[in-house]
Amino acid sequence: MRAPQLTSRxxxxxxxxxxxxxxxxxxxxxxxxxxxLPAARDVIRRFVTAIGGGDAVRKYKSRRAIGRFEVPSQxxxxxxxxxxxxxxxxxxxxxxxGLGDIRNGFDGKVAWLINPMTGPMxxxxxxxxxxxxxADFYSELHDESRFKTMETVARTEFEGTPAYKLRLxxxxxxxxxxxxxxxxxxxIGSIIxxxxxxxxxxxxxxxxxxxxxxxVLAAARMRQKVMGVEQVIVITRVExxxxxxxxxxxxxxxxALVK
Amino acid sequence: MLVRALAVCLLLAGSPAAALAQPAPxxxxxxxxxxxxxxxxxxxxxxxxxxFNGVDWNRVRDELRPRxxxxxxxxxxxxxxxxxxxxxxxxxxxxxxxxxVEGAGRGGPRSGDLSGDPGLDVRLLDGxxxxxxxxxxxxxxxxxxxxxxxxxxxxxxxxxxxxxRLPASLAxxxxxxxxxxxxxTRVRGRSGSTARVEFADGTGRTLVRAIVRQPEPxxxxxxxxxxxxxxxxxxxxxxxxxxxxxxxIGFNVWMTPVDALVGAAVDAWRxxxxxxxxxxxxxxxxxxxxxxISGYFLDEPIVLGTMKTRERELRFVANPRRVNxxxxxxxxxxxxxxxxxxxxxxxxxxxFAGGMQAIGRARVFGQxxxxxxxxxxFDRLPNGDVLLHAYxxxxxxxxxxxxxxxxxxxxxxxxxRDDLLAGRDLAMSRAVEWIRRSRR
Numbered sequence: 001m002r003a004p005q006l007t008s009r010x011x012x013x014x015x016x017x018x019x020x021x022x023x024x025x026x027x028x029x030x031x032x033x034x035x036x037l038p039a040a041r042d043v044i045r046r047f048v049t050a051i052g053g054g055d056a057v058r059k060y061k062s063r064r065a066i067g068r069f070e071v072p073s074q075x076x077x078x079x080x081x082x083x084x085x086x087x088x089x090x091x092x093x094x095x096x097x098g099l100g101d102i103r104n105g106f107d108g109k110v111a112w113l114i115n116p117m118t119g120p121m122x123x124x125x126x127x128x129x130x131x132x133x134x135a136d137f138y139s140e141l142h143d144e145s146r147f148k149t150m151e152t153v154a155r156t157e158f159e160g161t162p163a164y165k166l167r168l169x170x171x172x173x174x175x176x177x178x179x180x181x182x183x184x185x186x187x188i189g190s191i192i193x194x195x196x197x198x199x200x201x202x203x204x205x206x207x208x209x210x211x212x213x214x215x216v217l218a219a220a221r222m223r224q225k226v227m228g229v230e231q232v233i234v235i236t237r238v239e240x241x242x243x244x245x246x247x248x249x250x251x252x253x254x255x256a257l258v259k
Numbered sequence: 260m261l262v263r264a265l266a267v268c269l270l271l272a273g274s275p276a277a278a279l280a281q282p283a284p285x286x287x288x289x290x291x292x293x294x295x296x297x298x299x300x301x302x303x304x305x306x307x308x309x310x311f312n313g314v315d316w317n318r319v320r321d322e323l324r325p326r327x328x329x330x331x332x333x334x335x336x337x338x339x340x341x342x343x344x345x346x347x348x349x350x351x352x353x354x355x356x357x358x359x360v361e362g363a364g365r366g367g368p369r370s371g372d373l374s375g376d377p378g379l380d381v382r383l384l385d386g387x388x389x390x391x392x393x394x395x396x397x398x399x400x401x402x403x404x405x406x407x408x409x410x411x412x413x414x415x416x417x418x419x420x421x422x423x424r425l426p427a428s429l430a431x432x433x434x435x436x437x438x439x440x441x442x443x444t445r446v447r448g449r450s451g452s453t454a455r456v457e458f459a460d461g462t463g464r465t466l467v468r469a470i471v472r473q474p475e476p477x478x479x480x481x482x483x484x485x486x487x488x489x490x491x492x493x494x495x496x497x498x499x500x501x502x503x504x505x506x507x508i509g510f511n512v513w514m515t516p517v518d519a520l521v522g523a524a525v526d527a528w529r530x531x532x533x534x535x536x537x538x539x540x541x542x543x544x545x546x547x548x549x550x551x552i553s554g555y556f557l558d559e560p561i562v563l564g565t566m567k568t569r570e571r572e573l574r575f576v577a578n579p580r581r582v583n584x585x586x587x588x589x590x591x592x593x594x595x596x597x598x599x600x601x602x603x604x605x606x607x608x609x610x611f612a613g614g615m616q617a618i619g620r621a622r623v624f625g626q627x628x629x630x631x632x633x634x635x636x637f638d639r640l641p642n643g644d645v646l647l648h649a650y651x652x653x654x655x656x657x658x659x660x661x662x663x664x665x666x667x668x669x670x671x672x673x674x675x676r677d678d679l680l681a682g683r684d685l686a687m688s689r690a691v692e693w694i695r696r697s698r699r
Binding site: 099143 | 305481483515522548566574581636637638
């Protein structure tokens, strides 16, 4: 999970209700450059600088983000909360009126999902690997070890804004597409495909309303389109270094499943 | 994905929601035309079949848009939009008037309010409408109404002419739904109001009963643009011979509060010889829930069916429920499971029953279901009305489409007036007998 990670973390949950993905581990340095386009690594570097720099990102040891989640066309809305701690612990909760709380988490070992429609479940195999990667606290830094290749494939437009289009191939071979503004260097869009419990899903997301949250610039608004339906995530507040490790403890239903 | 994964698969026709259509206020035509355009475009962009079930969708717009433009009232506009939706000839395409969605089930003195519940249910039987259930603590019971009675008139309006107005071309399964809707929308009304209903009892005697409608029982649940539903889950022991222990679990709609209640009921019947899931009259709800409910009865993540959308195919995979609400490790129930369905079992209930039947995990008893099993979404239109539109097509793991076909029971149990008058439940009896045989 990268860049405007506050919104994109939630987006991932929303996309797959914390489902699967692919990927795994090891890394090789395989950043590629296409002739007259800037190298992908340079685009990423510029982005990291634009959001405040690597040191600004690394200085925090926990984060709590709160905001709103909406599906305007369906009249669905609710609160969301994202808790995170390095290196890869995370809990995401979306509370929707009439549906209840959708929660997912990764505590460094166990990836889980509690959905009031389907019940509690462990995410295993690729889903667990994916959850680990999505929980990367410093994901906006785009650690090269997590990608097989990173390539700038075009100078194009994303929703009318000139952008560099990057193809990021994860170690598993799965592609993510990201669009970075030519003018500002900020991430403004992405196209990802992930496997949900119901099968693969593709989402196109746009990121906007960058705001300074504790010295780190992050997109406060994300619009994501999945199968023709737009959902909106707005981050309203971010607290740093206020979390206790206990918030990442497994819920009782998940503990029972782990036994 | 939330919404899609939620796979809101509400019932449409035949649902309490659809039954709430009311007289409409004056129109604001420009907003109305925008609503026509929006409805047309949403379906153009999301219908699971790019061929629109063989309908020339552009031509439909060209033909009907001028009529929408000159509609003189909201009622006229809605009729044009509904006409457009009807051209598709499929379930789960409907227009829910804003006032019905906002007022559904919430009570209040509004004209046309149908939130008051009479405490009885009906079905079509041999061309007449018969009372099939009477809630023991409800107003119909208090008025002395009994199952097996024919409904002859409601507040002075005779039922037979209303049924005669249903199109002769209507398929049998749709005729059942429309007959139910015709009577239900009349016998319901403002909470606290009185319905004077004329019945014919088992001897042919005409009886008039004054039924004071009450607020609908159950926990109110409102999800997004959907009307409010009142969730009810019941559980009891079936009458069974020879010390046989059979649990019956019933619920009226697929909304999230149901899950925990069904889980608790399964816990209570974990040691039973069999469990019967009574989905008669359950019109559907959130289709994604069938992955969780099926998991109470499956110990493996088995695919119950698939939903084909325009872009891709999504699977409904059971989530084995290996932990109970108390956080204790349990095994999903492994004994015989029977599912009861009837002509008012629709949508998500059909996906569940058909899915469990197809994988051989349940045996289905009763009458064929609605055959209206298209996962759908509810989009708010510019004029405030809500467009119900299908975006997926469900097939069981055996590739059987349920839309237009319904779930065909393994053992048919036809509705019988004699049984109703005698208080017998043939589908239930056959399910119990099957469980008894299974346990030998």
